[in-house]
Amino acid sequence: MKAELAVATELAQQAGGLIAANLGRVGHVGHKSPVNLVTEVDTAAERLIVDGLTKAFPDAAIVAEETAADSRPAGPCWYVDPIDGTTNFVHGLPHCAVSIALVVDREPAVGVVHDPCKRETFTATRNGPARLNGEPIRVSEAASLADSLLVTGFPYDRCQRLDFYVSFFREFLARCRDVRRFGSAALDLCYVAAGRFDGFWEFGLRPWDTAAGWLVVERAGGRVTDFAGCGFDPWKPQVLATNGRVHEEALAVLAQAASA
Structure with missing residues (x-):
């Protein structure tokens, strides 16, 4: 899964650059519901990611938040959220992320979450460690x-x-x-x-x-x-x-x- 991880990480960071450049500067804001927002940056970031995944892995399905919300493919599938935290993004609050995952055989195989505001990239593969900006991370020791x-x-x-x-x-x-x-x-x-x-x-x-x-x-x-x-x-x-x-x-x- 090295190639899949590398491509997903690169695309998440490219989309993150678009997000960071437009934080709090959005013109038109659409509403999927009264509290579920969508912007032209969501759409542009999603297009960038979907185009990149399609070019690199043409045989895999892609389910992205803004374009294929109800699709449930049976085979390998990429799940894409171009901006998780759109409300924060619209209000200029620097806490949002790009999320890209590959699911194979009903198990997550690759995961990338990139925070463009803090420049933090969380990654993992099915058989590898979780990392933050390339360094291994572990959960806490809290016992209760x-x-x-x-x-x-x-x-x-x-x-x-x-x-x-x-x-x-x-x-x-x-x-x-x-x-x-x-x-x-x-x-x-x-x-x-x-x-x-x-x-x-x-x-x-x-x-x-x-x-x-x-x-x-x-x-x-x-x-x-x-x-x-x-x-x-x-x-x-x-x-x-x-x-x-x-x-x-x-x-x-x-x-x-x-x-x-």
Whole structure:
């Protein structure tokens, strides 16, 4: 997977240059929903990545957020999010990422998450270590939620079930050191991989949000499941990622909140 990793990394960084140059300078902003934004930079960055992947790997399918949102290919597939954290990007908040993943045989094989604002590139392959700018990274050593800093996000339909989603936030906040909400699931996952956060949970995610970061966490020694504790499926909308040590405790909190 060296060639796939190299191409994905190069394309993510090229798209990142476009994003960094336009941070907070977007003209027209479209709305896929009242809180789900899209810009011409999303579209241009996606086109750059898709064109590059198609040229390098013409036999692989590509599912990209802005153009093929409901496609579910059976064979090898690239999942692309040109800007994960578009709302941050529109507001000039320097926290967003390009996410590119290759899924083969229903398992993530290559993952690249590039933060153009901090110039941080998280990478992983199925049989290799997770890295940040080429250096290996590992998850944290936190042994309990009481010692953990968590991160989460809220889905685009949050206003339809606001009390439901807030109930999960409340249950975790009562048990952990603190909770953050940064607005990029791909970076949230990578921050778990790097030991900056000890755990992450979120509803309503899509494969282009999670596939790359999922692999980075696992190759950094962490654990990623759905809320029932089951393993990787790119189309599962619920994701829990931890350092592994607090995973069972976090699953119990999710189960308790769901049954309340």
